[in-house]
Amino acid sequence: QVQLVESGGGLVQAGGSLRLSCAASGRTFSSYGMGWFRQAPGKEREFVAAISRNGGRTVYTDSAKGRFTISRDNAKNTVYVQMNSLLPEDTAVYYCAAGRTYSSDLDAYQRTEFYDYWGQGIQVTVSS
Numbered sequence: 001q002v003q004l005v006e007s008g009g010g011l012v013q014a015g016g017s018l019r020l021s022c023a024a025s026g027r028t029f030s031s032y033g034m035g036w037f038r039q040a041p042g043k044e045r046e047f048v049a050a051i052s053r054n055g056g057r058t059v060y061t062d063s064a065k066g067r068f069t070i071s072r073d074n075a076k077n078t079v080y081v082q083m084n085s086l087l088p089e090d091t092a093v094y095y096c097a098a099g100r101t102y103s104s105d106l107d108a109y110q111r112t113e114f115y116d117y118w119g120q121g122i123q124v125t126v127s128s
Contacts, residue, residue, distance in 0.1 A: 002026030004096045004119035011125045017084045022096030030074040033099045035109050036081045038092035049081055050109035059106040086126045093121040
């Protein structure tokens with residue numbers, strides 16, 4: 001089992017930045033591919049960004065490319081997403097997720113079915 005706890009959310013103005021953190025309690029953090037998803041009220045959960053086990057490969061949804069950067073520090077059991085140039089459309093609850101299954105194809109990381117563990121979610125609100 002692994003417990004994921006997100007932090008760093010809050011309220012920012014459009015154009016501002018936030019850095020979300022996800023701390024994992026499991027001893028095998030480095031064995032997991034990690035992802036960030038978000039869900040706005042009344043909408044389905046959507047993929048945001050993901051990172052491979054060793055941090056060597058990343059993938060982003062189109063709307064996040066050039067604005068968001070995902071990273072991880074396996075020594076600290078933590079994954080991050082730096083979010084710059086935030087837009088009101090980025091407003092959502094953001095979820096951290098961990099997947100146990102190995103995949104050489106990062107496309108798999110974009111599917112919710114890939115993930116075995118989920119954080120509780122953290123609110124990000126971007127005002128106009």
